[in-house]
Amino acid sequence: MPIQAIREFLQKESASGLLIIGAALLAIIVVNTSLASLYDNLLGTPVAIQVDALLIHKPLLLWINDGLMAVFFFLVGLEIKREVLDGELSDPSRIVLPAIAAIGGMVVPATYNLTR
Numbered sequence: 001m002p003i004q005a006i007r008e009f010l011q012k013e014s015a016s017g018l019l020i021i022g023a024a025l026l027a028i029i030v031v032n033t034s035l036a037s038l039y040d041n042l043l044g045t046p047v048a049i050q051v052d053a054l055l056i057h058k059p060l061l062l063w064i065n066d067g068l069m070a071v072f073f074f075l076v077g078l079e080i081k082r083e084v085l086d087g088e089l090s091d092p093s094r095i096v097l098p099a100i101a102a103i104g105g106m107v108v109p110a111t112y113n114l115t116r
Contacts, residue, residue, distance in 0.1 A: 009015050030039050043061040050056075058066075083089040089098065 045060045047060050048057040089095045
């Protein structure tokens with residue numbers, strides 16, 4: 001029965017958002033407790049992958065930054081493409097506000113960093 005409840009939860013559109021909120025709350029709790037040093041040690045754990053002479057040896061934090069974030073943004077890009085082609089953003093008049101917000105989300109931090 002618990003497996004069925006998990007399946008039903010994961011099929012809801014809000015499931016991913018709720019999981020992200022839960023992960024953020026968990027991270028806030030961990031960082032503000034005595035578990036913070038354990039978390040830092042976990043992120044500093046060396047992880048290596050070797051294929052014959054090719055050796056990639058990095059801390060876990062860099063694997064997350066370089067690998068998982070690339071996958072995350074790839075999936076976001078695919079979702080945006082789907083929305084533009086077939087979804088809510090397929091009408092040009094509905095894409096204006098999100099496009100302005102996306103451009104502002106890049107320009108404002110960039111200009112802020114230039115003025116520092």
